Amino acid sequence: LFNSVPKYVASRGRPDLSWAGSTQLGPDLAGAVREIRDRHEHVKVVGSLNLVQTLLREKLFDRLDLWVHPIVLGVGKKVFDAGAVPTNLTLLAPPVAGPTGTVYLRYARAQGIPGTGDMSAPDRGAGRDG
Incomplete structure (x- = not known):
């Protein structure tokens, strides 16, 4: 199946495109992804x-799958870097946790002005004790 579907490669270099259906995207990555969509x-x-x-920056995604692993590595590359554009997300399904504590989260892009929320249950009023 994978050999029969088109594959688009985003690279600044000269990648090997010998796999069936492989095409390198041009320098306008955002434009190329819009055309693919x-x-x-x-x-x-x-x-x-x-x-x-x-x-993420160009909001060229509908769904975002995040895997959170229970490990602290120290420094490294950030997923949401300084160029991240504030965007609302909505959880599509309950989180799924594996036996070692890895958590899978599946989000969709949502409309509205990005803002923070709280951990209260949806049917509770603000400031009420539970």
Whole structure:
């Protein structure tokens, strides 16, 4: 199945495109992704953090799958870097936790002005004790 579907490669270099259906995207990555979204109903992205950050910044995603692993590594590259655009997300399904504590979260982009919320239950009034 994977050999029969188109594959688009975002790279600044000269990647190996010998895999069936592979095409390198041009320098206007955001424009190229918009065109791909217009052509294909379902698009899956597997890529580097640089690619993910571009898609987040340009709001070129419908769903965001996050895997949170219970490990502290110290410094490293941030998913939501200084160029991140404030965006509302809505949780699509309850979080799923694995036996080692890894948590899978599935979000969709949501409308509205981004803002913070609280951890109260939806049916509770503000300031009430539970």
